[in-house]
Amino acid sequence: MYDWAGYLGVAIYLGAYICLQLGYIRGSGYRYASLNMVAAICVLVSLSANFNLASAIIQGSWVLISLVGITRVFLQNHRLRFTEEEADLLSHGLPTMPRAMARRFLDTGVWRDARPGVDLTREGEEVAQLHFIRDGLAGVYLGGSKVAEIREGFVGEMNVMEPGPASATVRIEAGARVFSVSGDALRRISRTDSEFRAFLEQNLNAAVKRKLIEANTRMTSKPAAE
Template sequence: MNALVHVANVLFLVSYLVRDILWLRGLTIVAIATLIPYYLANDLWPPIIWNGVFVAINVYQMVRLLIERRPCHLDERQQQLYQRVFRTLQPREFLALAQLGTWRSVAPGEQLVAEGEVLDQLHVIEAGTLEVLVGERSVAELNAGSFVGEMSFLTGEPTSARVVANAGEPRAVEVLSWPREGLRAFLDGHPDTRAALQLILGTDMAAKLRAG
């Protein structure tokens, strides 16, 4: 029976080494199940009851994870944006995030963001090129996969430039836009998605600083 204790503790050790939370919970359940015969042989009912509770919690969380990781269908625009920007999210997490936003076509020469505006939306470019202007001077171009106005969106400060669709574009620029309050409420309920999005935004801002 003592061998079961050693086996269970090895399984606990392995579970702490894996990165995938699903594997961690699965190994924990197996480790607990390995201990049950030892507890029964020694008539240790309190550990049996408490470990039963731990198993139930882990099974519930595993079911939630499996539901979240089910394959999901992304349309063509969603798939392109996911592959370009959001691959650190699970596809189903990205789908929920994308469905919260609104697709918008910005015609060549049309303004998306005004200078000095406090943005109530966050934008990301799916296709096309936007031009960043200070006054009438072009200071940067934003291509597919770039976020627009993220600093103003995050800080609540007015924008320092205006953003327009490149007049030389043969077709409209496609962007996905999220409302500030709706996005914040969604992220408050999905902390893992919030952490991933913060990393994505940080990477985007760092790339812009290097390019500038």
């Protein structure tokens, strides 16, 4: 039993490190620290049958360090506060982004009231900002013709990280509450924080996928309606 506890601890150590390297878990989150703590405890149990002081010190240190890391993340997240509109943006636009990282994202941009007629993007022009529409209505125009509407969600997510021209014009049609953040600022943070970039791109790609699914649904439902 003691030997198997040691084997389990080694397996958890290796599994956690492999998942970290493959990007499945973050080194600064709860999961990695918790896995290391469990692994260290398992190895400590195995040492009960064949005690080795040096190994016990190492495993005890891993447990202590992991507890410190878990406590730090808890206190950091506990102190964070989000307004109602910020929480709504996170739940609909960035659901998988860690809270501390989300706070950094939100602090980089600004909320504003956008009046009807304001263009968030213009077809063929470079996308300079990422926008999130919370309340209101925006029309999506392609070649001067309205092809869709946006009541809530990101605008500019396809081209903001790799600067490129907007595929359509998105124009506010009813007073909207809009969060806007500079693409330059997002790229600057991403260059120094690979985890931030990974989480941001993951959520923006999910937003693009949702829009494509909605567009396909509209296209397939038109003939049936006609």
